Amino acid sequence: MNQLLLLSFLFVFSSSSKAATEYYSLAYRNDPATSVVIGWSGDLGTVHYGLVDQGTNYTAYTNSHGIDRTGGAHGITRHFSRLTGLAPNSIYYFVIYDQSGQTSQRFYFRTLSNDSNDPVSFISGGDTRDGFSLFGIYTENCPSGNCLEKRRDGNKLVAKIRPDFIAFTGDYVMNQITSNTTAEWSTWLNDWQLTITPDGRIFPVAFSRGNHEDIFDVHEMFDIPFDEYYTLNIHNDLIKMYMLNTELDACTDAAQLSWLTNDLQSNTGSPSDPYWKFATYHSPTLAIGKDGTLEVDQMNCWIPLFQQNKVRLVMESDSHTTKWTLPAVRNAAGDDFEIAAQPEDGVVYIGEGQWGAPHRDVYYTGSSAKPYVKDAGTFDNFFFIEVNRDTTLIRCVKFENVNSVLDIQNDELGTGLPSNAVLWNPSNGDNIIITNPTASIAIKENQKLATSVYPTNTKSTFTVEFGQTVSNAAVEIYNSLGKLCQKHNVSNSAKQTIVLDENCSGVSYVYIKFEDGLVESHRIIIGN
Ligand SMILES: [Fe+2]
Missing domain, CATH: 2.60.40.1220 (Immunoglobulin-like)
Incomplete structure (x- = not known):
C-alpha cells in the first residue's frame, strides 16, 4: 500500500467512525420558558425528547421533532430543531437520532421559569477569537502563549458553574481574508462542547453579533432571529433582555431603533413593566480599553432610551479589557458618561469582552481615568449575574484555577457560583449590586x-x-x-x-x- 492509499484509507476510516451528528448548541429565539432551538452539524436527524431520562433509547422518548431549518456559513452546515410548547422550569432529556441510524449521546437542558418570583443566574461574556498570527507566531498579546487555551478554560468553567443560560456578546472567530474561517468555526464549535457537563447538561445561549461576524453568520450558525436583534422575556417579566446589533447604525437603522423604542416604551411605567431591563451588544458605547472609542450613534440614540426606560444594566464587549461602572448617565454634551446623581437614574455598564481573545490595555488611566468606571483591568474572564426581584448581583470570574474549581451539582434555577471560583477582587470589592428599580419607584409613589x-x-x-x-x-x-x-x-x-x-x-x-x-x-x- 503506498502512502497516498494509506492516507485515504485512514481518512475514510476516521470519517466513518466519527459521530454522525456533532457540534451541538442550544439557542433562544422565543420564550425561554417554553422553547429552545437545538442546533447541530453533520447528518440530518430527529430530536427525541421528554421529561423522563430514557438514555440513548430514542424510541422511548415521548416527543420527537424534526429539522425546521438547515443553515450554515463559511462551509459549515447547521441543522435546527425548534422545540416549542415545553413546560416551564423543567428538565428535558434528548437525543438526536440521525439518518444513518446513529444516536447521539443523551443531553439535557432546563427551561427557564414563567414566574418572576424565581431567581435566575446567567453568564455574560464574549470575544473568543484567536490572536492574529504570522507563520505561527502571535502578533497580538496572548499571555498564556495560546489564546484558544484561555477560551477553552472559560468553556470548561461554564460546565462547572451550570448557569441557567449564557448571554454571548459576539466575536467568535477571526474571520479575516488571511484566516481559514471554516477551520476557525469548526474549532469554535468543537471547543463549545467543553461547556457541556460530564452528565450531558447543555446550556442555552442568547447569541449576539460582533464585528468579526459577517451579516447573518450568527443567524446561520445558531438560528437567532433573521434581523440579528431580538428580545427575551426572562421569567415572565423578571427581566426583559435586549440583544442588540451594533453592526447596524444605532440612529440610521430605523428598523432596529423603532423596534427598540416601541418595545422599551410599551410597558414603561405600567403595572406590567418588567422588574428589570438589561441590554447586551458587542461594541461598547464608550470603550474603556482598546483605543477608547466613543460610538456616537449609540450615545445619541440608544443611551437616552435606556435612561428614560430604566434599563439598569448594559453588557458590552469588543475591546478585550474588563470594566464595571457605577450607575452612569450620558453627560450634557453627549461625549462621555458621568456618575448619575441618583443611582436609580443611571445604567451600570460591564464588559468589555475577554473570553480568551488577545489582551489589550485599559485606555483611560491615570489622570484620564473615567470617574464613573469603578474598576478596570486586563485578564480573561466572564461575568456571573444573579437576579431576583430585589437585586442584581454581578461578579466577574477569572479564568484561573479552572481545573480545581468545584463542579456545581445543582440544576435548580438561580444557583450560585462554586465557592472556589476565582473572582476579580479589586480594592472596591468583588461585586456590584443593583437594587430593584420597580421597588424604588413603588416606594417613591408611596412617599410622594x-x-x-x-x-x-x-x-x-x-x-x-x-x-x-x-x-x-x-x-x-x-x-x-x-x-x-x-x-x-x-x-x-x-x-x-x-x-x-x-x-x-x-x-x-x-x-x-x-x-x-x-x-x-x-x-x-x-x-x-
Ligand atoms: Fe469586536
Missing part, C-alpha cells in the same frame, strides 16, 4: 404625592396636578425616541397647564421630577 396628568390623548395642552403645592419641580416631555422635546420648570404650584409646542408628537412620556430627585412618569399621546 400621586401626580396626575390629563388628558392623556391631546393635541395642544395637558394639565399636571401635583397633589399638593410643590416648591420646585420640572415637567419634561420625551418623544418616542427617548429624546427630551419640551421642558417646564414649576414653582410654588399645585397644578400646571402645559402648552405643547411642535417639538413633541406621538407616543410621549411626561416625567415629573421633584427637587429631592424623585420622579414620576406618565404616558400620553400627542396628536397633530
Whole structure:
C-alpha cells in the first residue's frame, strides 16, 4: 500500500467512525420558558425528547421533532430543531437520532421559569477569537502563549458553574481574508462542547453579533432571529433582555431603533413593566480599553432610551479589557458618561469582552481615568449575574484555577457560583449590586404625592396636578425616541397647564421630577 492509499484509507476510516451528528448548541429565539432551538452539524436527524431520562433509547422518548431549518456559513452546515410548547422550569432529556441510524449521546437542558418570583443566574461574556498570527507566531498579546487555551478554560468553567443560560456578546472567530474561517468555526464549535457537563447538561445561549461576524453568520450558525436583534422575556417579566446589533447604525437603522423604542416604551411605567431591563451588544458605547472609542450613534440614540426606560444594566464587549461602572448617565454634551446623581437614574455598564481573545490595555488611566468606571483591568474572564426581584448581583470570574474549581451539582434555577471560583477582587470589592428599580419607584409613589396628568390623548395642552403645592419641580416631555422635546420648570404650584409646542408628537412620556430627585412618569399621546 503506498502512502497516498494509506492516507485515504485512514481518512475514510476516521470519517466513518466519527459521530454522525456533532457540534451541538442550544439557542433562544422565543420564550425561554417554553422553547429552545437545538442546533447541530453533520447528518440530518430527529430530536427525541421528554421529561423522563430514557438514555440513548430514542424510541422511548415521548416527543420527537424534526429539522425546521438547515443553515450554515463559511462551509459549515447547521441543522435546527425548534422545540416549542415545553413546560416551564423543567428538565428535558434528548437525543438526536440521525439518518444513518446513529444516536447521539443523551443531553439535557432546563427551561427557564414563567414566574418572576424565581431567581435566575446567567453568564455574560464574549470575544473568543484567536490572536492574529504570522507563520505561527502571535502578533497580538496572548499571555498564556495560546489564546484558544484561555477560551477553552472559560468553556470548561461554564460546565462547572451550570448557569441557567449564557448571554454571548459576539466575536467568535477571526474571520479575516488571511484566516481559514471554516477551520476557525469548526474549532469554535468543537471547543463549545467543553461547556457541556460530564452528565450531558447543555446550556442555552442568547447569541449576539460582533464585528468579526459577517451579516447573518450568527443567524446561520445558531438560528437567532433573521434581523440579528431580538428580545427575551426572562421569567415572565423578571427581566426583559435586549440583544442588540451594533453592526447596524444605532440612529440610521430605523428598523432596529423603532423596534427598540416601541418595545422599551410599551410597558414603561405600567403595572406590567418588567422588574428589570438589561441590554447586551458587542461594541461598547464608550470603550474603556482598546483605543477608547466613543460610538456616537449609540450615545445619541440608544443611551437616552435606556435612561428614560430604566434599563439598569448594559453588557458590552469588543475591546478585550474588563470594566464595571457605577450607575452612569450620558453627560450634557453627549461625549462621555458621568456618575448619575441618583443611582436609580443611571445604567451600570460591564464588559468589555475577554473570553480568551488577545489582551489589550485599559485606555483611560491615570489622570484620564473615567470617574464613573469603578474598576478596570486586563485578564480573561466572564461575568456571573444573579437576579431576583430585589437585586442584581454581578461578579466577574477569572479564568484561573479552572481545573480545581468545584463542579456545581445543582440544576435548580438561580444557583450560585462554586465557592472556589476565582473572582476579580479589586480594592472596591468583588461585586456590584443593583437594587430593584420597580421597588424604588413603588416606594417613591408611596412617599410622594400621586401626580396626575390629563388628558392623556391631546393635541395642544395637558394639565399636571401635583397633589399638593410643590416648591420646585420640572415637567419634561420625551418623544418616542427617548429624546427630551419640551421642558417646564414649576414653582410654588399645585397644578400646571402645559402648552405643547411642535417639538413633541406621538407616543410621549411626561416625567415629573421633584427637587429631592424623585420622579414620576406618565404616558400620553400627542396628536397633530
Ligand atoms: Fe469586536
